[in-house]
Amino acid sequence: MHFLNLLAKTALVLLTMATAIYATAVPSPISDKTIIISHRSIASKRSFADTKAALDATLPNLNTTFRDLLNANDPAGALAALKDLPALNSFMPPRDFGQLITIYGINGKHALQYEIGNPYTASKFARHNLGAALYAPIRVALIEDSHGVVRFVFDKPTSTFGQFGDPRIDAVAVALDNELTQLFLFAGGWPSSWPLPPLP
Numbered sequence: 001m002h003f004l005n006l007l008a009k010t011a012l013v014l015l016t017m018a019t020a021i022y023a024t025a026v027p028s029p030i031s032d033k034t035i036i037i038s039h040r041s042i043a044s045k046r047s048f049a050d051t052k053a054a055l056d057a058t059l060p061n062l063n064t065t066f067r068d069l070l071n072a073n074d075p076a077g078a079l080a081a082l083k084d085l086p087a088l089n090s091f092m093p094p095r096d097f098g099q100l101i102t103i104y105g106i107n108g109k110h111a112l113q114y115e116i117g118n119p120y121t122a123s124k125f126a127r128h129n130l131g132a133a134l135y136a137p138i139r140v141a142l143i144e145d146s147h148g149v150v151r152f153v154f155d156k157p158t159s160t161f162g163q164f165g166d167p168r169i170d171a172v173a174v175a176l177d178n179e180l181t182q183l184f185l186f187a188g189g190w191p192s193s194w195p196l197p198p199l200p
């Protein structure tokens with residue numbers, strides 16, 4: 001019994017060593033990197049419904065004419081259409097997480113997920129680093145917290161795009177941080193410089 005136990009342990013050690021040797025010989029398909037994210041939360045002075053209404057009234061649905069022009073092999077036309085877009089746009093109808101959890105009998109909760117951005121801005125990130133495809137447009141949550149405070153929450157583009165360590169990307173991200181912040185201050189009933197003109 002004791003001998004069998006020892007044999008099993010030895011086999012396990014050998015297997016672990018073999019795996020380790022194999023792992024150094026064959027590169028892993030998986031690589032991990034830890035980044036620091038700065039998370040911004042902007043409290044609204046308004047009710048959830050009034051905050052949502054103010055946001056929706058100032059945030060147009062994305063005009064996708066640029067895509068038709070790209071599909072028609074007209075990059076110059078697409079660029080002109082992109083330059084025509086307002087600073088920020090809504091990429092999809094908001095996803096309703098408050099409604100989702102009614103399946104558990106939890107009612108009256110408010111949480112919406114938006115995707116907000118500008119594909120011309122996205123192109124200014126992507127031309128320098130295609131990793132930008134993970135972060136544009138910006139995911140934003142509009143949530144009523146457990147104290148009844150309505151908040152916009154997002155990861156600041158300066159930190160998500162900042163991981164690329166490219167000053168050309170950083171400059172665009174600083175402007176995008178500000179656009180999002182001004183938009184949410186505006187929708188939340190605070191003084192704000194929204195609406196901002198599109199970035200040059």
Ligand SMILES: *[C@@H]1O[C@H](CO)[C@@H](O)[C@H](O)[C@H]1NC(C)=O
Pocket residue numbers: 063064065080081082084
């Ligand atoms: C969408 O963009 C195109 C190109 O800029 C413009 O001609 C068109 O009027 C826009 N459509 C809407 C609904 O704003």
